Amino acid sequence: MELLLLVVGLMLAAVVLVGIGDRLHLPWPALMVVLGAAVAFVPGLPDRFELEPDLILPLFLPPLLFATAQRTSWALFRARWRSIVMLAIALVAVTIAVVAGTAMALIPGIGLSAAVALGAMVAPPDPVAVEAVAGPVRMPRRLLAVLQSEGLFNDATALVVFQAAVFATVSGDELSFPLVAGRFLLGAALAVVIGIVVAKIARWVSTKVTDTTGRSALTVVLPFAVYLLAEEVHASGVVAVVVVALQLRVHANADEAAERLVQRSFWDVVELLVTGVAFGLIGLDLRQVVIDAGADLPRMLVHAAIVCGVVIVLRALWMTGALLAVRRREDPGVAPRTGREAVVLAWCGMRGLATLALALALPAVTSTGAAFPARTEIVVVACSVLVVTLLLPGFTLPIVVRVLKVAEDADAERAAERMLAHRAWHAALTRLVERERADGLPDEVSAVLHQSIGRLEAVLAGETLGDEERDRFATLRASRATLGAVQAEALSAARAEVLAARRESGVDPEAADRVLHRLDLRTVLLD
Template sequence: MPIVEALLALIAVCIGFALVARRARLPYAVVLVLGGMAIAFIPGAPNVELDPEIALAFFLPPLLQASAYRTDWRAFKGNIRPILFLAVGAVLFTAFCIAVTAVALIPWLPFSAAIALGAIVAPPDAVAAGAVLHRLRLPKGIVAVLEGESLVNDAAALVLYRLAVAATIAGAFSWAEAGISFIALAIGGAAIGWAVGRGAIIAIRRLEDTLLETAMSFIACFASFFAAEFVHVSGVIAVVTTGFVLGHAQHGLSARTRRESRVVWDFIEFVMNSLVFILIGLQLNEILGRMDAYGAWTLAWFAVVLSLVLIVSRFVWVFPASLIPRLIPALGRFGSARPWSHTTIIAWCGMRGVVSLAAALALPVTFPERDLIVFLAFCAILATLVVQGTTLQLVIWRLGVEEKRRPGMGIEEAAARTLIAHASLREMERRAEDILAGAIAHDLLPEYRDRVRLLDGINQGAIAAERAARLEHRLHALRAGRARLLRHHAEDGLEEELMARLTEELDLEELRLRRLLGAEHG
C-alpha cells in the first residue's frame, strides 16, 4: 500500500505543478523538475531511488510510441537528412566534446569512461522536447526535425553508451566497432518494430472492440521494446518503428477507436511525463548524499563547464551542418537549407531528460567515478531544462519564428472540408434520384447543400461575420436541444444507456461546430 499511496500523492502533486506551470507560462517539465528538487529538500522527505530498468522499460516505450504515432511520416521522410545529421552526427560529436572536456577536468578518468559520460548526456530527450514544444507554435519543418531527432538519437547514444561501458571494463574502445554495432542494432530494431506493429494492426482490426483495440495499442509498445531487447537489438528503434506503423494505419480504424484511444493516450502521456520529471527532481537528495568526497566549488565548476560544453557543442555542429544543402546542391532533395533563425531554434532545443538519467543510474557499481558521472548527468538535465526550456519561447519571439494564428479557416483545411461536403452532396443527390428511396434523400438534401454553401463561401472569401453567425445559430440550437433533453431526462428518467448515446451525439456535433467556429474567430 505505501507504493500505491506514494504514487497517488505524486500524481496529485504533478497536477498542482502543472497548474503552476500554466499560470506562470513555463514549460511544465521545468516546474516538475524544480518542484521535485524542492520536495527532496523538505525535512523528513523520503529518499526516492529511480530504478533505471523501470525508467527505460516502463516509462520510455509508451512515451516514444505516442510521439512516433503522432509524427507526420511525410514530414519525417522529407527532413531525413537533418534528422540523421542530428540524431547520429550531433550525438557522436557531442559525446566526443564532452569526453575531451571531462578528461581535461578530471585527468584520472579513463577516456572510455568519459565517452560513456558523453553518450549519457548527448541525446536530447523526446519526452523533454515534447513537454516543451507542445505549447509553442513553431513552423512544421522545425517541429518535424526536432521530433524526428529525439525519436532516433536515443538509439545512437545508447549503442555508444553500451560500447563505452564495455570498453571501460575491458580497457579498449573501437569507433569502427561502434559504427557497425549501431547499424546492426538499428536494422534489427526496425525489423522487430515493423513486425510487431503489423501484428498489432491485424489483431486490432479483428477485435472490433474499442476498449480492447486501445489496450492492444498500449501492449504493442512494450512488446516491441522487450522483443528487441531480448534479441539484443535496439528497443528504442523498435518502439519508434511500431509507433510509425500504427500511426500510418490509424485511418483504417473505426472513428470511435481513434477518438477514444486518443483520450486514453493523452492521459497516459500526461501521467508518465509528469512522473518522469518529478522523479528526476526527487533524485537530488540521493545524488548529493554521495558527493561528500568532492568540494562544493569543484562540483559546481565541473557541472558548469560540462553543461556549457554540452550546449555550445550543439551549436558548433548544427550551423555547419545546416550549410550542407548550400555547399552540396545534390543533397538539397534530402532537406532544403533553412533560415538562420530556424537553425538557431534547432540548436537551442537540446533539453535532456529521462534517458540520460536512466543511463547514468544504470552504470555498474564499480564503474570509475560512477557517482560523479551520475551527478554531472543530473546537472546536464537540470541545466538544459531550466536554461534552454525556460528561455526557448523568448528566443522564438525574439527571432520572430513563432507562427501567428491566421484568422479564419486555413486554405488547406477549407479545401479538404469542401471536398468532403461536395462528395457527400453528390451521393445524396444520387440517392434522391432513386424512385423507391428518393423521398428520404430529398428531405436530407437541404442540409447537405447548406454545408456546401458554407464551405464554398469560405473558399470564395465570403464575409467572415456571416459565416460565424450561421455557426453560432447552429450552436445555440444544439444547446437548446441539449437543455431540453436534460429536462426530459430529469422529469421522465431516460435509460442511462440511451441518455449516454444521445449525449455523445450532441457532444460530437458541438465539437464539430466549435472547431469550425474557432477557425472563423482565429
Template sequence: MSTLVGIMVLTLVTILVVEIGNRVNAPWPALMVLVGVGIAWIPGQHLNVPNDLVLPLLLPPLLYTAAERTSWRMFRMRWRTIVIFAVGLTIFTTAMVSGTAWLLYAGMGLPAALVLGAMVSPPDPVAVEAVSKTVPLPRRILSTLQTEGLFNDAVALVIFEVALAALESGEEIQPRELLADFLVGLVLAVIVGLVLATGIRFIVRLSDNAIASAAATVVLPYGAYLIADSIEASGVLAVVVAALEYRRTESPDDVEERLVRASFWEVAELILTGLAFGLIGEGFQDVLSEYGSQVWRMIGKGLIIALVVVVVRLVYLVVLTRVNRMRGTPIMAPRTWKEAIVMTWGGMRGLITLALAVSLPRFIGPGDEYFSERAQLIVASCMVLVVTLLIAGLTMPWLLRVLNVGSEAEVERKQERELAHSAARRAFDAIHEMEDLPDPVVERIDAVVEQLESGLLERTVVEDIDEDINTRRTNRAILYQVQKTALAAARESLIEARNQTGADPVVVDRVLQRLDLQTSLMRKRD
C-alpha cells in the first residue's frame, strides 16, 4: 500500500473514530489508541514515512495549534503555573522515569533513559480538551491542564534533543554545556520566531484574500522550525514564539482569515493525529515481528514505567495541594486531594509522545550501530499511552462522579455573558457616535444591540419600515452600516479583552468566533 493511500485510509478511519466518540460520548484520542494497537497486528507496511521526517512533519503544526490557544498576556498571567507544571513537573517526571528506566532495563545507559523520560513526561492539551468535551471538568482545573500542556512540550523536547544528540555522538551529557546550549538556543529561537512572524504578518497585510492569508500560517510554523533547526536553535521554542507574536498582531477586522485559519488547523490537527497513531502502530508492529513473545516482557516493564508516570504526578500534585493551602492561593489548582487525583488522571499523554516515539532512529551512534533500546522505548511509550490516555480518558466520567468534584461551568458562562455584554455596550456607544441617523433607524438601534448581546446577531433582522420603497432601501443601507459599526466595535472589544488580565482566551475566542461568523455572513450578503 502506498504512503499516500495509507494516509487517506488512516484519515477516513480517524473521521469514523471521531464520529463514534461523539455518539458514545467518549474522547476520540483515547479511542485512537485502539486504532494504533489494531494497526500493529495488521501485517505489511502501510505508511513508510522516514523516521527523520517525522518530527519536522508533525511537531511544527502541533506546536502551532497549541500556541494558538494562548497569548503573551496569558503567558505573563500564568507564569507560576508554567514554572510549576510545564517546567517543574516535566523535569521531575523526566528524572523519575529516567531513573526507573536506568534501573529497570539492563544495559540501558543514561542518555537512552533520558530519551524515554522526555518522551513520556509532557501531557497533551489536545487530549485534555477532547476529554473536556465529554465530561464536566471544572474550568479552573481544565485551564491549568491546558496551560501545562502548552509549554511543557518545549521543556521535554529540549531534553529529548540533547539526550538523542548524546546517543548519536556517543559522548556523555555535560550539564554545564546543556545549560549553555539551551540558553543560546533560546535566544536564537526567540529572534527567529519574532522576525518570521513580523515578516509574514507584513506580507499578509498586503493581501485581501482570506485563504491566502490563512495559508501563510502553514509557512509560519514550518519556517520557524526549519530555520531555527538549521542554526542549531530550538525549533520548538521558535514555533511557539512565532505563533504567539503572529496572534498578538492580528487585527479585529481579520474576520475571514480567523475563520479559515481555525477551520484549516482543526482539519490538519485531526489528520496529523491519525497519522501519528498510525505510525506508532507500525512501530509496535516492527517490535512484534522482531521480538515475538519477548514483547510481553517489554509490555510488563512498560506498564511499570506507566505506573511511575502516574504515581510521580500524583505525589507532585498532592505536595502542591498542601503548598496552595499554606499560601492561600484559591485560584491555583489543585486545592484539594480530590482535585489532585482528577488532575493526575487528566495528565493524558498524546501527540508529542507519539511523535517522539515514532521519530526514534533505527541506527544511531558514531558507527551507525543498531539502536537496540528502540524497541523497549516504543513499547514503554505505548503502555504510557494506554494507561494515561485510553484508560484515563474512558474512566474520567466515572472518576468525577465518584469524587463528586463540582463543575465550575457556571463561572465560565458568567464570564461569557460579561464579555458579550461588554461587546454590546461598546457597539451601542459606537452607534450613538454616528451622525445623521434617520428616526426609523434610531428606533431600531436598541433591537440591534439586544440581538447582538443575546445571540451575537445569529440572524440579520431587516424588516420593512412603513415608508415608500426608496426610503426603505436607504434605511436598509444605513442599518447595514449600523450593524457593520456595531460588529466592528464588538470585535475590537473582544480582541482587547483577550489581551487583558482576567479574561480566559478560550472563552474570548468562543465569543469572537460567533461574532466572526455573523460578520462573514453579512459580508457575503453585501
C-alpha cells in the first residue's frame, strides 16, 4: 500500500509540476527530482522506499524509449549514423575508460572491474532526461535530432559494459574487453532481428483487432514484451524497443487517422506520468545514498565533484572535436556547425534513469562473500553525477540557448511543413482529378471538392479556418453521401504522401508528424 500511495502521489505531483514548469519556463522533470529529494528528507518518512533495482529499467525505460523513438525515423538514423557511432558508442566508451581511470586514482581498493562499472553508470546521457529537458527548449531541430539519436542507443553500450564489469567483479575473473565488444555487437545484431520480427507480428495482430482502443493497448504492451524478450536471450532490450518503434512507423497505414489521434493522445499521457514517477524516484533515492555514506559523505562528495568535472569537460572536448570534423562537410543538416551549437550539445549531457538503476543494481557482496569494492562510494559518485548533469543543465539550458542565440529556426521549420503540406495537397488534387476523369462527377460536386481541396494546403501548413471554410465544411457534410467516397480517396492519398515523405532522407519526422496530425484531424472532422 505504501508503494502504491507513493506512485499515485508522484503522478499527481507530475501533473501539477507540468503547469508550474510552463509558468516558470523550467523543465518539470528537473522539478520532480527536487521535489522527490525534498519529500525524501521529511522527518518521519521511511528510510527506504522499497522498489527492486532490477525492476527500474524494465518498468520505466521501455515505454519512454518507445515514445521517443516514435518521433524519429529510419531515414533520420541513416543520415545521422556517424553521430550515433561517435556519440552513442565511441564517446560512451571513452567516458567509461577516463572515469574508470579517475576512479582508480581517487578511490583506494576499487579495482579495475568496479571502476569500469562506475564508468558505465555515468557515461551515457539518458534518453528520457535529454528528451524531457531539451525537448521543450526551442533549439534547432538539427541539435535535438543529434541528442535524440545519441540517447536512443547509448544505453545499449553502457549496459553491456556494466554487466560484464559487475560479473567480473563478483566472480573475481579478469575483465576481457574484446569479449565485451563481441557481446555488444552480437547483442545489438540479435536485438535488431528481434525488433523487426516482433514488429511484423504486432502489425499482423493489429489487423485482427478491429477496436481502436485494443490496437492502442497493444502499443503499450509491446515495448515491455520486446524488451524482456531481448534481455532473456542476452540481446539489447534498448535496441529492440527502438527498432520495434521505428518499424511500426515505417509500415503505418495511411487510413488509420482515428487510431493515430487516439494513440498520440494516449502516449502523451503515458509519457508524462511515467516520466514523473521515474524522476520522482531519483529524488527519493538520494536519502538512502546519504544515509549509507554516513560520516564519509564529505570525502566521497569531493571525489564525486572531480568525476563530475571529468565527465563534463570530456563531453565538451568531444563536441569541440565534432565541430572541427563537421565544418569540413557541406551537409547543412549536421551538427554542431558553430561553436555556440557545440556548447549547447555539450551542456545537454543529462544523466538520469539509467544511471540511477545501474547504481542501485550493484550487488552488495561478491561470490566469495566479501563486500563489493567501494560500493557505497560508487553509488554516491554515480548519483552525484546524475544530479549535477541533470539539474544544472535542466535549470539553465533555456538561458544558455537564449544567451547564445541558438534559437529555433522558425522560418526553416515553417518551410519544412509548407513543403510537406504542398505535397499532400498535390496528391489529394491528383486523386480528385483522376476520379473526375473516371466517373464524370457533376459540376456542382466538382466545384465543392475543388474548393475544399484547394484550401487543404493552407490548413495542413497550420493556418486557421475562416467562416467561409467552415461554411464549406457544412456543405460537404450536407452532401456527404455523394462526396464521401471522393474526399476519402483524396485525403487518403494526401496521408500516404506525407507518410512516404516521412521515410525519405532529409525530411524532418517531427514536421511530417505535425502535418499528418492536422490531416488526421481534418479527416476525422469530415467523417
